[in-house]
Amino acid sequence: MAVDATTTGDRLPFHRLSAEGLAALARGDGDDAVVEELLGAERSRRLLLLRALDGGLPPHEDLPVPYAEAWALLARVQRHAPDAFEQVLMSPGTGMWVSLAVRRLRGQVYEDAPLWVIVGHLAALAAAAGARAGLDFSITVPVRRGLVPLPTLGCAVLPEREQPEKEHPEKKHPEKKLPEKEQWSTARVVGRGGRLRITAGHDEVEVAPGWDRRGPGWLPVRRVELGCGDHAKSLVLEELDPYRTFPRPSEPRPLSTAEAERWESLLAGAWEVLRRDEPESARGMRPGLMSVAPTPARERFRPHSSTAGDAFGAVTASRPDDLAQLAATLVHEFQHTKLGGLMHLGPLLAPTADDQPEELFYAPWRDDPRPLGGLLQGIYAFFGVTRFWRTHRHTADAAYAPLAHFEFALWRTQVWSTLKEVRGHQRLTPVGRLVLERLSERCASWMTDEVPAAELRLAEDVAQDHLARWRAHHLRPPAAAVEDAVQAWQRGEARPPAALAEETVLAPDTEVRFLDSAAVLARHRLSEPEGPWRHTAARYGADAGGVDGAEAADVLLACGDLAGARAAFAARLTGKGAPVAAWVGLGRALAGDPAHAAASRLLLGFPERARAVQDALETATGQGADPVTLATWLAHHPT
Known part of the structure; x- marks a missing residue:
């Protein structure tokens, strides 16, 4: 197999993206012409990965599935029926498999199958290609727990067979037979006149020409036709x-x-x-x-x-x-x-120095801090989501429009804030800078689009809630400043130490989940203002009609009962085992009360301070402070 690119002299072939294609992708767009350019490069990449796999394998004769046999059949298909070869080569699963197979040869393990089964998947691909090409062939393929997948065609299901009796090391009598399929074995696939016969021991599955009809032991690939003409x-x-x-x-x-x-x-x-x-x-x-x-x-x-x-x-x-x-x-x-x-x-990013840790960032669509590469992926994906909702809110049914307006306003805010954070980062390559600059230009123009006031305000509240919850879970004030703050509180001083406002330390909370619960509750409210969620959302787990990560106080807040939410959050924070997010909920519940405006700003902007000082107070004295009083005190210095 060879890459079908043109060489110039002794230079190796390579792919170039057209200026028009790069411009479209940098804007977040890309039509069929651009995608075809990307597919051309992807094709060459897969052929190179296949060559890397071939070059890194142990001797072929040591493998239960003869690898050379598979390679020869694929080459034969490529010569006689290139379209059939391309259909199998460009199937998404082929790209995933060859990448993981090469990584396995280099020591990275992603599945429990033995190496010969992983590498032998090439034979399953070759059998599928041979069938598509209408060739006569016979080839050995792996069996995975009684299944014989032939990608792009379907999957043969072999009858369950009992495993042989095995002697338990501490018993004289054999273990009871278990009716389970063998983990890994082989089958022979024979193609004749478009008909397939798949044989493993005494088991056999016949597949009629066309492969698209379900039959005994055969599950065909399910294809869907969308649109027409x-x-x-x-x-x-x-x-x-x-x-x-x-x-x-x-x-x-x-x-x-x-x-x-x-x-x-x-x-x-x-x-x-x-x-x-x-x-x-x-x-x-x-x-x-x-x-x-x-x-x-x-x-x-x-x-x-x-x-x-x-x-x-x-x-x-x-x-x-x-x-x-x-x-x-x-x-x-x-x-x-x-x-x-x-x-x-x-690449969009230059690599980090070997002696430097990966820098982590806030991602408004994630619970966890993200490296820069992952953040760029999120920006690009949610830019597309924002673009979709920007249009769809004007075409949706009237009953759906409030939710669509909310989605646009929310993701517009989140993408724009993240773009501003990283668009000038020093690790960006010229292509990376171009992408972020073009996305920023378009997103900036969307920030002036009108959104109904209620949905806009709700989106702003939800965006603020997510960031505040993230801070409360992942950021820590300087430890010495927290200790000084506890002592200042106990002495009855009028304000906390200024050092408490110094730069925080990122300490990722690997257990945190459902930081988006305020957004989920907002979607319930917009889609069904008086729906059953008002009574079920605080139940544990989605199976009970609940919203994971939401408590009764969160539901009161989502329903607009600020007084009830304030009392509920304060009660939770006074007791033991209060959720970290309750500090943020309290801040939102206080937002409508002018008497507690400073405390609200503190809890929504820097909830990590209230959490850290309260935790230290409980450790030192066995009892925490009144959360509203503590937040008010912590707010008494410039933030």
């Missing part, structure tokens, strides 16, 4: 490829008929929303978005999705609440895909 798009609803999930592979998860139909309906509807509200993104997705791997539904307003730079074109996503949410998710993940493709052509 010039706007049609084909998409794989990926259930079967073990390398459909990131960063680790997973066993197939076949959808029920009802699940599949629900997903097909959601994807069809979301595609029409994208064509209307994000036409350029939709054009880019036509060649660039190849598969969606469904995962189980999650708590309302907390969907989960992911992509991987090595799996260009693939998205994993939990079942969405509605069409707009799915459309926004696809935009978000496709932004990651485009930026990942750009980064494969050139």
